[in-house]
Amino acid sequence: MKVRTRFAPSPTGYMHIGNLRTALYEYLIAKAAGGDFLLRIEDTDQKRYVEGATDIIYNTLKTVGMNWDEGPDIGGNYGPYVQSERKPVYAEYAHKLVELGGAHYCFCSKEEAEDGKEEENNIKFQDPCKFLSKEEAKARVDAGEPFVVRQTIHKKGKSKYHDEVYGDIEIDYDELDEGVLLKSDGFPTYNFANVVDDHLMGITHVVRGNEYVSSTPKYNLIYEDFGWEHPLYVHVPPVMKDAQHKLSKRNGDASFQDLVAKGYLPEAIINYIALLGWNPGTEQEIFSLEELKQIFSVDRLNRSPAIFDSVKLTWMNGCYLRALTPEQFHARALPFYKDIPAGIDLEALSRALQPRIETLGQIAGQTDFIKQLPDYSLELFTNKKMKTDSAVARQTLAEARKVLAGQQNWSNEALFESLKSLAETMGVKNGQVLYPVRIALSGKETTPGGATELAVLFGQEETLRRIDIALQKLS
């Protein structure tokens, strides 16, 4: 049978990292088996619907290259793929389930249901409507009385199912509550829509967060009552912010689009989250989506939660940045160049930046000295390893200024040769000339490139101007 998985987000806003990872696993499970990956929008809660949220979902999936085979925008043989458009389907199946004995009509108000349970004594809501005769219930429904369809847990003893990650799960039927399947507004709850849609759409592997492990027996009961076969379950542990808290947008944690805005590459993000809770069994860590499709398997999925480590993501992003060709890097960097004065060779700047940054967002901090020389302290001229201090700098900078003023060939190599021979004639170390020049040009301790690279970037005029400023400060 062809493997079919689905990503079924509800359009409530941002694409969370945990969500994206679930989608990735769903995608990989399908693609590793040559199967289909579908997209279904679960918008049965009208109160939570956020305008534009579906576009974020589409865009994110497209950006990372997780293309779906069926979905709201491209259709398919099992549509519609938006739950709000499937309302009649759920109603039909809900009534059918009542007839089959797997559910019953309930006329209690929300408040009555709330009052009916006692949390301290762990007493669940006992629905009086459950004992109504079928005829009476039907009559009240037909009379137009508001109702919900509530699941009937009609079994006793232990329910068992197998999870691909957690193994065999056993839960007593008594623990299961008789949840609402069809709301009074006619929309289904997740508990029902999910089962109906997954069955109707031929989903073979249900992949979702492990918060569903204990409610899965309820869904299985629905499958059973309909006489359907239930899918394979792949419950995955959550992605955590720290040991106690899940990663969530509500806590201000970064979403996918936040990370992209900070200068993380989509392919690096995907690579990183693939490894949060899954490993290939080898020591390889860098994987393209294509490679993941080849080697992904559910049996290497982990059972315990994984803490999202942005430091490691940053490192991995740096790996991706360095693996780019200079042209590719430049193209990616371009949107992050803000406040760079005209006349600066951006391609040269990109070449200098590529090995030095781990996220494109670091560009701003690396290049801020270009537009304006910061007001730096003379202490910067002191560097033990380079054997320089303000006194050395005053001498070498004065001589360097003369050399640079007369310099014809303003290329990196020529400049380096000139300054190197200056150091020789002065009888000082290379660094004693070059280090002060670099400080004079940047006013910063760390810069994207050495003295001559910065000089090339600035050109002769600006280089001399900045050295003059330094000499003035030093005098």
Add this chain to the structure above:
RNA sequence: GGUCCCAUCGUCUAAUGGUUAGGACACCACCCUUUCACGGUGGUAAUAUGGGUUCGAAUCCCGUUGGGAUCACCA
């Protein structure tokens, strides 16, 4: 609280009864070097805890502790 689940370096993880408990990030040191990086080499660092089973346990079993999930007309 009931039920379910989880537990290896700070973090992500490998080791499915026999390893000096391996790798990666981070950190530290050294090398390279016109800064800072990149790169290279090396180092610090873990089986939560108590009992079993076994010739032998990170691995199997039980208890303890710690953590998470769930108990919505949200998904």
